[in-house]
Amino acid sequence: MIQITDLTKRYGDVVAVDHLSFAVRENEIFGLLGPNGAGKTTTIRIIMDILQPDGGEVQVLGQPSGQAKARVGYLPEERGLYRNLKVLDTLVYLAELKGMARSVARSRAAALLERIDLQDWAGRKVKELSQGMQQRLQFVASIVHDPDLIFLDEPFQGLDPLNVERIKRLIADLHREGKTIVLSSHQMNLVEVLCDRILLINRGQAVLYGYLAEIKEQYAPNVVRVRTREVPADLPGIAAVEPDDGAFNLVLGAGVHHQDVLRALLDRGVEIRAFEVAPVPLDKIFVRVVGGEEA
Amino acid sequence: MELRKVWIIARQEYLVNIRRAGFIIMTLALPALGALALLLGALFAGQMEQVGEFFAQQLDTGAQMIGVVDRSGFFSPLLPQYAEQFIAYEHEEAARTALLDGELSSVLVIGEDYLETGKVVVLTTGSGFNAAVVEDSATVRAFFVDHILTGQVDPAIQARAADPANVESQTLSSSGEAQGEESGWGLVSSFLIPYFLAIFLVTTIFVSSGYLLQSVAEEKESRVIEIVVSSVRPVELMTGKVAGLGAIGLTQVLIWILSGWGFSGGATAIWAVSAAAAIPARVLVLGVVYYLLGYTLYAILMASVGALGTTMRESQQLAGIFSMVAVVPYMIGSFLFTNPNALVARLLSFFPLTAPTMMMMRVPLAEVPWIDVVGSIAALVLSIPAALWVGSKLFEVGLLVYDKRPTMKEIWAILRGR
Numbered sequence: 001m002i003q004i005t006d007l008t009k010r011y012g013d014v015v016a017v018d019h020l021s022f023a024v025r026e027n028e029i030f031g032l033l034g035p036n037g038a039g040k041t042t043t044i045r046i047i048m049d050i051l052q053p054d055g056g057e058v059q060v061l062g063q064p065s066g067q068a069k070a071r072v073g074y075l076p077e078e079r080g081l082y083r084n085l086k087v088l089d090t091l092v093y094l095a096e097l098k099g100m101a102r103s104v105a106r107s108r109a110a111a112l113l114e115r116i117d118l119q120d121w122a123g124r125k126v127k128e129l130s131q132g133m134q135q136r137l138q139f140v141a142s143i144v145h146d147p148d149l150i151f152l153d154e155p156f157q158g159l160d161p162l163n164v165e166r167i168k169r170l171i172a173d174l175h176r177e178g179k180t181i182v183l184s185s186h187q188m189n190l191v192e193v194l195c196d197r198i199l200l201i202n203r204g205q206a207v208l209y210g211y212l213a214e215i216k217e218q219y220a221p222n223v224v225r226v227r228t229r230e231v232p233a234d235l236p237g238i239a240a241v242e243p244d245d246g247a248f249n250l251v252l253g254a255g256v257h258h259q260d261v262l263r264a265l266l267d268r269g270v271e272i273r274a275f276e277v278a279p280v281p282l283d284k285i286f287v288r289v290v291g292g293e294e295a
Numbered sequence: 296m297e298l299r300k301v302w303i304i305a306r307q308e309y310l311v312n313i314r315r316a317g318f319i320i321m322t323l324a325l326p327a328l329g330a331l332a333l334l335l336g337a338l339f340a341g342q343m344e345q346v347g348e349f350f351a352q353q354l355d356t357g358a359q360m361i362g363v364v365d366r367s368g369f370f371s372p373l374l375p376q377y378a379e380q381f382i383a384y385e386h387e388e389a390a391r392t393a394l395l396d397g398e399l400s401s402v403l404v405i406g407e408d409y410l411e412t413g414k415v416v417v418l419t420t421g422s423g424f425n426a427a428v429v430e431d432s433a434t435v436r437a438f439f440v441d442h443i444l445t446g447q448v449d450p451a452i453q454a455r456a457a458d459p460a461n462v463e464s465q466t467l468s469s470s471g472e473a474q475g476e477e478s479g480w481g482l483v484s485s486f487l488i489p490y491f492l493a494i495f496l497v498t499t500i501f502v503s504s505g506y507l508l509q510s511v512a513e514e515k516e517s518r519v520i521e522i523v524v525s526s527v528r529p530v531e532l533m534t535g536k537v538a539g540l541g542a543i544g545l546t547q548v549l550i551w552i553l554s555g556w557g558f559s560g561g562a563t564a565i566w567a568v569s570a571a572a573a574i575p576a577r578v579l580v581l582g583v584v585y586y587l588l589g590y591t592l593y594a595i596l597m598a599s600v601g602a603l604g605t606t607m608r609e610s611q612q613l614a615g616i617f618s619m620v621a622v623v624p625y626m627i628g629s630f631l632f633t634n635p636n637a638l639v640a641r642l643l644s645f646f647p648l649t650a651p652t653m654m655m656m657r658v659p660l661a662e663v664p665w666i667d668v669v670g671s672i673a674a675l676v677l678s679i680p681a682a683l684w685v686g687s688k689l690f691e692v693g694l695l696v697y698d699k700r701p702t703m704k705e706i707w708a709i710l711r712g713r
Binding site for chain 2 (some may be wrong): 012048049050069072074076078079080081082083084085093094096097098099141142
């Protein structure tokens with residue numbers, strides 16, 4: 001779907017994107033992550049053909065960057081709408097710019113407004129909408145032309161929990177419809193829920209890239225979480241035991257596998273109600289990787 | 296460039312801006328003033344006659360008869376053809392009394408040594424302006440010439456002495472050929488029309504550039520611009536805006552002309568046709584060419600500069616630089632009338648930013664060297680794609696930098712492709 005090879009972009013002496021390579025596959029939700037100023041937006045703008053790279057190659061939907069604009073949707077981080085334009089007219093105009101016929105654009109825009117409960121506002125000016133309504137409208141403005149590939153740069157920014165859920169549902173629906181989505185967000189909990197694979201970039205370079213599950217496993221801490229009445233004191237290979245909300249976190253010694261701990265517990269006849277490798281949230285991986293780099 | 300996208304943007308700009316309160320107010324202000332004048336005329340039709348009488352009284356110098364006190368003997372008796380306007384008095388006191396009683400508008404007291412000195416005392420009431428009017432009067436001049444020369448010289452010579460020159464001007468080309476007679480109307484139109492066109496150009500530039508700035512600044516401030524440039528190329532966006540807002544300017548002018556035609560019962564339209572007929576085809580064609588090229592160049596520059604500002608005010612300040620340059624030819628306007636082919640005028644004709652107004656002022660005044668015409672048009676034609684290229688580059692970065700204006704160093708780096 002997207003093939004980026006050795007992409008480089010400089011602003012004067014600052015290297016915003018530094019020999020970056022990655023690929024986005026068809027019908028996946030791909031997370032593009034990184035701290036502020038890492039080069040995410042620059043990378044997206046280059047893929048959208050808004051900026052020109054200094055080096056490297058960009059292929060979008062099998063074509064050079066810029067030749068597939070009609071099939072790509074974009075919700076930028078810095079976004080807004082024509083405040084004095086009517087809601088339906090706004091969507092129709094943006095769809096026409098993407099090459100959609102006016103009559104088709106009108107019916108599709110009307111259908112999308114219904115989908116986000118704004119059908120009664122179609123004839124009103126954008127400035128009359130509440131902030132939440134405007135954010136929903138902005139989201140559908142990026143998909144009004146029925147694109148195959150959609151870039152969502154901070155789609156949850158400034159949304160209340162209700163609207164976060166609405167947008168989450170919309171993203172999931174688009175995924176089910178076969179769309180490919182590139183999601184850039186600082187809300188790691190949402191990225192964890194939505195994304196299949198991720199790319200974490202820092203200072204313009206890739207620092208983590210691959211399936212989210214594999215990355216989480218790779219960064220899993222050497223801790224198991226056991227829900228039981230008590231943990232035997234003579235359990236081998238355990239460096240520390242920390243009570244945690246009715247359960248125990250067992251910090252494993254060096255070279256000790258969690259399977260060995262489970263076996264030792266069963267051998268001692270401990271009644272286990274739950275046993276899991278302690279999960280590592282994505283934000284902790286983020287902080288560890290980026291923080292480690294910064295340090 | 297995808298023309299369909301350019302058309303969509305142009306149509307959008309046209310439809311959005313034509314509904315702007317500012318456009319509607321400005322467009323309707325002129326016809327509204329015309330309507331107001333007509334309304335007042337109708338309302339005060341009766342009173343206007345009284346008003347007219349009041350002014351007529353103020354301007355009336357009283358009786359139109361002129362008294363003559365002749366001490367030289369050349370004016371006695373008065374020739375019969377002047378009996379209705381002049382009346383002879385033997386004594387000055389009697390003439391003064393008649394003047395003060397309002398029976399005369401003025402009195403000419405002709406001295407004994409008139410032939411040697413030409414001395415004549417003019418007595419009037421009111422301001423000294425009245426005496427000056429008498430002095431410059433063609434009738435008074437003919438009165439003196441006829442009384443001195445009747446019977447002395449051939450009547451044809453006498454008539455010429457009273458009206459020595461019936462002026463008719465001709466302008467020669469550089470090869471010495473006459474460029475046709477210029478009637479009074481032709482002379483007026485040769486000054487009026489170029490000035491009208493030049494002022495029209497600058498006005499349209501200011502008005503349209505204002506809309507361009509507003510349009511670009513609004514898209515930038517509302518952050519909708521990034522969505523737009525993800526769909527179209529900057530050059531398509533800029534071309535669409537220039538075309539759409541150019542059409543707005545033309546609509547405004549069309550409304551003004553039509554409303555003028557309506558209020559004057561067609562007189563304005565007739566005047567426009569007559570004016571066009573009186574202007575040489577060369578002036579008319581070149582005027583239209585310079586107008587179109589000038590508007591296009593300025594519109595592109597205004598749009599691209601507008602993209603660099605972070606606020607509307609900042610964009611307007613930047614655009615003001617170009618507006619200042621556009622009016623430079625007016626600053627040397629009076630100098631141009633006497634020397635339209637002066638070196639400074641020729642140099643400014645080759646500079647794209649001053650070429651349109653400079654050439655539109657020069658062409659009707661004299662035969663401009665063909666190299667100036669070709670050179671100025673070439674300069675404009677070449678500068679338009681260059682401006683479009685530079686403007687698109689500035690758009691690329693200027694539109695997406697929200698917090699600060701790009702520095703000159705950054706702009707230079709953009710233009711060098713870095």
